[in-house]
Amino acid sequence: MTTLVESPPQQRAGVPKKKNRTLLLNAISIVAGIGVWWALSLAGFDIPAPPEVLKRYGELIADGTLGEDIVASLTRVLSGFVLGVALAVPVGFLMGWYGTVRGLVEPWVQFFRTIPPLAIIPLAIVLMGIGETPKIFVIFLASFLACVIATFQGVVNVDKTLINAARVLGANDRVIFARVVVPASSPFILVGMRVGLGSSWATLVAAELIAAQQGLGYRMQSAQLYYDLPTIFVGLITIGILGLLMDRILLLAETKLTGWQERR
Amino acid sequence: MITIDRIHKSFPLKGETFTALGDVSLELADNEFVTIVGPSGCGKTTLMNILAGLETPTSGRALLDGKAINGPGPDRGVIFQQYALFPWLTVRKNVEFGLRTKGVGREERRRIAEHFIELVGLTQFADALPKMLSGGMKQRVAIARAYAVNPSILLMDEPFGAVDALTRVRLQDQLLDTWSQEKRTVVFITHDVDEAVFLANRVVVMAARPGRVVEVIDVDLPYPRNDELRLSPAFTALRNRVWNAVYHQETPA
Numbered sequence A: 001m002t003t004l005v006e007s008p009p010q011q012r013a014g015v016p017k018k019k020n021r022t023l024l025l026n027a028i029s030i031v032a033g034i035g036v037w038w039a040l041s042l043a044g045f046d047i048p049a050p051p052e053v054l055k056r057y058g059e060l061i062a063d064g065t066l067g068e069d070i071v072a073s074l075t076r077v078l079s080g081f082v083l084g085v086a087l088a089v090p091v092g093f094l095m096g097w098y099g100t101v102r103g104l105v106e107p108w109v110q111f112f113r114t115i116p117p118l119a120i121i122p123l124a125i126v127l128m129g130i131g132e133t134p135k136i137f138v139i140f141l142a143s144f145l146a147c148v149i150a151t152f153q154g155v156v157n158v159d160k161t162l163i164n165a166a167r168v169l170g171a172n173d174r175v176i177f178a179r180v181v182v183p184a185s186s187p188f189i190l191v192g193m194r195v196g197l198g199s200s201w202a203t204l205v206a207a208e209l210i211a212a213q214q215g216l217g218y219r220m221q222s223a224q225l226y227y228d229l230p231t232i233f234v235g236l237i238t239i240g241i242l243g244l245l246m247d248r249i250l251l252l253a254e255t256k257l258t259g260w261q262e263r264r
Numbered sequence B: 001m002i003t004i005d006r007i008h009k010s011f012p013l014k015g016e017t018f019t020a021l022g023d024v025s026l027e028l029a030d031n032e033f034v035t036i037v038g039p040s041g042c043g044k045t046t047l048m049n050i051l052a053g054l055e056t057p058t059s060g061r062a063l064l065d066g067k068a069i070n071g072p073g074p075d076r077g078v079i080f081q082q083y084a085l086f087p088w089l090t091v092r093k094n095v096e097f098g099l100r101t102k103g104v105g106r107e108e109r110r111r112i113a114e115h116f117i118e119l120v121g122l123t124q125f126a127d128a129l130p131k132m133l134s135g136g137m138k139q140r141v142a143i144a145r146a147y148a149v150n151p152s153i154l155l156m157d158e159p160f161g162a163v164d165a166l167t168r169v170r171l172q173d174q175l176l177d178t179w180s181q182e183k184r185t186v187v188f189i190t191h192d193v194d195e196a197v198f199l200a201n202r203v204v205v206m207a208a209r210p211g212r213v214v215e216v217i218d219v220d221l222p223y224p225r226n227d228e229l230r231l232s233p234a235f236t237a238l239r240n241r242v243w244n245a246v247y248h249q250e251t252p253a
Helices: A018-040 A050-060 A065-097 A099-113 A115-130 A132-156 A160-168 A172-209 A214-223 A227-257 B045-053 B091-102 B104-118 B136-148 B167-183 B193-199 B233-247
Strands: B002-013 B016-028 B032-039 B059-064 B078-079 B153-157 B185-190 B202-207 B213-219
Touching: A018 A050, A018 B213, A050 A065, A050 A227, A065 A099, A065 A132, A065 A172, A065 A214, A065 A227, A099 A132, A115 A132, A115 A172, A132 B167, A160 A172, A160 B078, A172 A214, A172 A227, A172 B059, A214 A227, B002 B104, B016 B059, B016 B213, B032 B045, B032 B193, B045 B078, B045 B153, B045 B185, B078 B136, B091 B104, B091 B136, B104 B136, B136 B153, B136 B167, B167 B193, B185 B193, B202 B233, B213 B233
Parallel strands: B032 B185, B032 B202, B078 B153, B153 B185
Antiparallel strands: B002 B016, B002 B059, B202 B213
16 A cells, blocks of 8 residues: 555635545544554454455456446345335325324334344245345335335424415415425435435345345355455445445435525 | 404313403404504414414404405415525525416516515525525515515514514514505514504504403504604604503403
8 A cells, every 4th residue: 555645735725724634634544544454464363454455356356256246236225225215205205294194104114113124034035035036125125114214204394384384375285295395304305315325235235145146245255155354355345435435425415405404 | 354253263272271362353454554462372373373364263254355264375475483485495486486386477477576576675685595594684585475476465473573673673664665665454463562563554452361452553653654753752652552551451461
């Protein structure tokens, strides 16, 4: 690894000094963390040193394994996540809007929420076999449960005065729903999506223990059999970076879509 | 014309029946500026909600030009104490909201919105989001939004209750200014005696437990009203009368 001796860029006017400071601190922290890792491996702990992991990264990228694993894992996470959100948003809206739906659905949502999605895996294997279906199903369940609660909360928390304001401006229920309830609850939905994506990603590795042929979780699982620590590190770091990237993308969407919020 | 005919409103509260309004009757003429002042719990907001169509009376009737009020309608604009602007819409889009639900075309909407935004003096903030505005500015947007759908009646529930005293005086001047250019029947609820007298043709004084009208005081002061009038003996005399009616009721709150 090259040493990182970079002074923070000061030439750009308008960038607050505080932000630069934070970035510098972030960089120092990352470099220090890698340093500690390296030191521990030199001190005789049974973990691979950073150069070893980097070398493995190169090999796995070169022979295409890493790319294929990433594609396989991302496909699973995204299909489960998209399905989960696509179902959670309408169900959450219905629960928030209609007392009847809430009464019928809420006990099940609350019940399944207390079961970690991973605990569903044995049942999913028995019922759905060992193909893609049980893996995507478990991820779907994880993101659905996180997102449905958030959407429901969002609808319930819509300011009653805003609904009255729309009503006295001539809005009927349909207009109030589309033009008041949906935008007003969007911040909650986006937070739900972030939490949902987090738990989808967390469920992935375990889901890939179900006789997968490919995927980051599978790769780490098989590396474990051969005591191949560098590959396990590559898997872990890749999962971390991808998770962080996806979260940042959602965060960006959140800032763009809900920038109208008054923050206190 | 608004006719409030022996309205009674009660609801259960902790196992007992709470009477918010007991037998209230009033008549409001077209283009009249009426303020309703009274202690908290006198049912003034309940009365306004009934006129807005957001609540229904237990007995009695509220009529608008002879027709019973059931449900909200574009003939009555409402301005809430908490502004109730849609925070995700710009000032312009907020003002256009009611026009859109009415199905007014894009260009017409824009023209009308522009007119009322100018009327409340916020042209340069037309594309700002509510979060960038002060409380007083927000309330002016709410006034423009209510005006835009061209209601014959404006119902205002303590609209200046949440702003500081200096801003409140300025908002009162601006409201009278707007009202004199675009005459409407205004029902304005407040707990501020000065505000009640300064704005109104008539002040309705209410009392609590049960909510009822104790006195209706005519304000024979000419418009436009200004600082000079605010400090005049005639104003002070009326103010004292209203003060006594509000604060020296037989059952103090």
